Amino acid sequence: MTTTAQTQTPSAKSASAAETAKVLSRPSRSFWRDAWSRLLHNKAAVAGALVILFFMFVAIFAPLLAPHNPLELNSGKGFLPPMWVENSSTGKAGTPEFILGTDNLGRDVLSRVIYGARVSMVVGFIPTLIIVVVGVSLGMISGYFGGSTDNLLMRLTDIVYAFPDLLFFIIVMTALRATALGQFLNGLFLLFVALALVNWVGVARLVRGQVLSLKEKDFVLASRAVGAKDTRIMIRHILPNSLGVIIVAMAFLIPGAIITEAILGYLGLGLRPSTDPTDIFITSWGSMLLEGQTAINNQPWILLAPAIAVALVVLSFNFLGDGLRDALDPRLRE
Amino acid sequence: MTRYIIRRLLQAIPTLIGISILSFILVNAAPGDPITMRTFGDPRMTEEAREILRRQLGLDQPAIVQYFAWMTGLSVRQGDQVAMMTTPGNTCGYIGAINVTVCDGGGGILRGDLGTSIDTKQPVWARIVERMPATLELGITSLLLSLFIGVPLGVLSAVYRGSLFDNLVRFFAVIFRAIPIFWMALILILVFSVVLGWLPTGGRQTVSLTQEFNLGDRIRHIILPAAVLAFGGIAGFSRIMRTETLEVLHTDYIRTAQAKGLSPNNVWFVHAFRNALIPLMTVMGPAIVGVLGGAVVVETIFAWPGMGRLTVNAAFQQDYPVVLGAGMFFAVLTIIGYMLSDIFYAVVDPRVRFD
Numbered sequence: 001m002t003t004t005a006q007t008q009t010p011s012a013k014s015a016s017a018a019e020t021a022k023v024l025s026r027p028s029r030s031f032w033r034d035a036w037s038r039l040l041h042n043k044a045a046v047a048g049a050l051v052i053l054f055f056m057f058v059a060i061f062a063p064l065l066a067p068h069n070p071l072e073l074n075s076g077k078g079f080l081p082p083m084w085v086e087n088s089s090t091g092k093a094g095t096p097e098f099i100l101g102t103d104n105l106g107r108d109v110l111s112r113v114i115y116g117a118r119v120s121m122v123v124g125f126i127p128t129l130i131i132v133v134v135g136v137s138l139g140m141i142s143g144y145f146g147g148s149t150d151n152l153l154m155r156l157t158d159i160v161y162a163f164p165d166l167l168f169f170i171i172v173m174t175a176l177r178a179t180a181l182g183q184f185l186n187g188l189f190l191l192f193v194a195l196a197l198v199n200w201v202g203v204a205r206l207v208r209g210q211v212l213s214l215k216e217k218d219f220v221l222a223s224r225a226v227g228a229k230d231t232r233i234m235i236r237h238i239l240p241n242s243l244g245v246i247i248v249a250m251a252f253l254i255p256g257a258i259i260t261e262a263i264l265g266y267l268g269l270g271l272r273p274s275t276d277p278t279d280i281f282i283t284s285w286g287s288m289l290l291e292g293q294t295a296i297n298n299q300p301w302i303l304l305a306p307a308i309a310v311a312l313v314v315l316s317f318n319f320l321g322d323g324l325r326d327a328l329d330p331r332l333r334e
Numbered sequence: 335m336t337r338y339i340i341r342r343l344l345q346a347i348p349t350l351i352g353i354s355i356l357s358f359i360l361v362n363a364a365p366g367d368p369i370t371m372r373t374f375g376d377p378r379m380t381e382e383a384r385e386i387l388r389r390q391l392g393l394d395q396p397a398i399v400q401y402f403a404w405m406t407g408l409s410v411r412q413g414d415q416v417a418m419m420t421t422p423g424n425t426c427g428y429i430g431a432i433n434v435t436v437c438d439g440g441g442g443i444l445r446g447d448l449g450t451s452i453d454t455k456q457p458v459w460a461r462i463v464e465r466m467p468a469t470l471e472l473g474i475t476s477l478l479l480s481l482f483i484g485v486p487l488g489v490l491s492a493v494y495r496g497s498l499f500d501n502l503v504r505f506f507a508v509i510f511r512a513i514p515i516f517w518m519a520l521i522l523i524l525v526f527s528v529v530l531g532w533l534p535t536g537g538r539q540t541v542s543l544t545q546e547f548n549l550g551d552r553i554r555h556i557i558l559p560a561a562v563l564a565f566g567g568i569a570g571f572s573r574i575m576r577t578e579t580l581e582v583l584h585t586d587y588i589r590t591a592q593a594k595g596l597s598p599n600n601v602w603f604v605h606a607f608r609n610a611l612i613p614l615m616t617v618m619g620p621a622i623v624g625v626l627g628g629a630v631v632v633e634t635i636f637a638w639p640g641m642g643r644l645t646v647n648a649a650f651q652q653d654y655p656v657v658l659g660a661g662m663f664f665a666v667l668t669i670i671g672y673m674l675s676d677i678f679y680a681v682v683d684p685r686v687r688f689d
Contacts, residue, residue, distance in 0.1 A: 155348055155349060155352065156352070158349040158352075159349055159352040159353050159356060161668070161672075162349055162350075162353055162665040162668045162669050163353060163356075163357070163661065163664065163665055163668070164626060164627040164630050164642075164664050164668070165627060166627065166630045166631055167627075167630055167642075167645055167646070167649075167661060167664060170646055170649045170650075171357065171360050171361060171649050171657060171661070172360060174364070174649045174650055174652070175360055175361055175363050175364035175649075176363060176364065178364070179363075255512070259514040259516065259517070262514075262516065262517070263514075263516045263631060266516070266520075266635075267634065267646075289520065293520070296524065296528050297528065300524065300528075303520070303524065304524075307517060307520060307521060310514075310517060311513065311517055314512060314513070314514065314517075315509070315512050315513070318508070318511070318512035319508075319512075322508070
């Protein structure tokens with residue numbers, strides 16, 4: 001009310017007060033809105049996000065997008081080269097019917113790559129969600145309460161850190177593959193579990209570090225002074241302030257999981273390629289890399305197509321992750 | 335300092351015990367046992383013969399007894415079985431009070447014995463030692479490559495900040511940090527071995543009857559795997575060196591050096607470079623650990639006869655003593671790697687104090 005009264009008085013002093021009032025009445029920009037606009041100005045991050053959205057779209061609508069049934073065997077049409085090759089090493093010419101050619105059984109490579117996107121997306125996101133839930137909870141408890149809980153959890157993380165990741169995955173997959181757990185979802189479930197077991201550690205340590213520094217801050221002291229309970233302080237004050245770090249960590253966990261699936265698939269330990277048309281997950285890029293490796297002289301595209309897809313997705317997530325880090329914590333910018 | 339090292343070593347003990355328990359549970363969770371797997375469908379094998387083999391390896395015992403035997407070399411059985419279990423190198427005694435027979439096979443992790451491979455009947459140590467040179471050869475080559483390429487790239491990139499060179503280095507650093515070594519390996523094999531035919535697809539040397547040492551042949555074999563392992567390191571080292579050199583270039587003592595009229599080369603390479611090296615020491619530990627982990631991937635893809643491939647193959651063939659022994663060995667190396675990096679840090683930077 002006073003501002004309105006002042007602006008009506010025609011004097012130099014009140015004119016500048018009016019300016020100030022105008023600035024103050026602008027909608028305030030929250031941290032998240034700020035970060036969002038920083039992210040949108042990062043070309044690499046936006047491009048990465050678009051590529052990821054594209055692959056998510058492909059994964060969801062695979063049955064509509066794939067030109068062929070990925071399981072359909074076309075006898076006599078094995079190892080067709082891509083459509084632009086007229087005379088391949090197998091002496092066959094590509095046809096527009098099979099854009100990227102066919103594999104040894106005459107299955108369409110493009111359709112299989114499209115279906116493979118499903119596994120990579122699921123392997124990227126689902127374990128990451130589990131990892132974040134487990135890692136954040138344990139990291140918060142560990143950092144907030146300290147003491148023997150903290151000590152025990154940190155020794156547990158030491159154990160996981162001291163073991164080469166891939167070795168752990170290979171031991172888990174070879175040991176449990178034949179069990180019911182290893183058969184569930186064509187072996188995908190076991191892969192989720194293994195990824196979660198290894199990767200919660202990094203998130204837990206990260207969050208613990210955040211909590212350790214945040215819990216000394218004045219706003220935590222203030223809310224404790226007004227009688228807030230521990231859980232409230234953790235959920236309402238510490239968690240929102242750690243969210244940026246957690247989001248960035250997620251952006252880097254996802255490509256890590258996708259790569260792990262690709263390596264394990266390549267070693268024959270990933271998804272079991274399915275022949276059942278009712279399955280959602282029919283083949284994965286990792287399994288295709290393995291098939292492509294053996295057929296590399298006959299039809300290099302069985303290897304190249306999933307390799308390009310893996311590289312695109314992984315690079316995109318990394319660009320997005322870098323962008324998120326710059327947007328959410330500008331101090332870390334190089 | 336000595337006290338700090340001793341404390342770190344003591345801290346490593348519970349970690350190692352944890353790893354031994356965890357890995358033991360994992361390999362024991364596998365359905366079936368190594369004997370069934372190895373003799374499956376063999377008409378000469380009877381179920382009784384399998385039972386005897388399992389007994390010899392202690393596989394008929396509960397997991398906790400097997401773990402105890404693996405750790406201490408002492409196997410425990412119910413009842414008086416002294417006559418049955420005593421063999422050369424296995425002394426047994428019967429403890430009547432609790433009705434068990436305890437046999438001392440002379441091994442056990444705690445006595446530094448990692449056990450015996452089921453497949454080759456060699457001690458696990460011998461198999462690790464046999465594979466060590468190949469892993470060291472690959473690891474050291476790739477570390478040297480990444481240091482000698484990555485460090486100068488980073489320093490030059492900082493000195494010529496904002497130039498085309500700087501931008502190129504940074505662009506490729508981002509790409510190479512993101513691209514998984516596994517992917518890199520596949521594509522390099524495809525390009526240089528399959529399409530161009532310049533380099534072998536894998537192995538440490540060309541297989542021949544005489545197996546004599548041929549330096550040129552060995553170099554041709556190591557180029558691809560070492561390059562693949564080095565890419566990540568080059569990217570990482572160049573990034574760190576760039577940031578650190580930039581930071582050092584803004585310090586007062588550099589301004590003093592410039593004010594004294596020292597040549598730019600002298601300022602950059604004598605004053606700036608040496609101080610920028612400090613943080614590099616702290617990442618050496620993780621870098622060594624990274625090379626170890628990466629070696630598992632690279633050795634598997636390039637059929638490089640090192641420890642990583644040994645362990646992976648043993649996992650596939652369910653040769654548990656080798657998996658467990660080599661796994662423990664990897665864990666010890668990893669812990670030492672992290673510890674060395676903390677110690678290096680304090681040695682090169684006197685501002686860091688151990689508490």
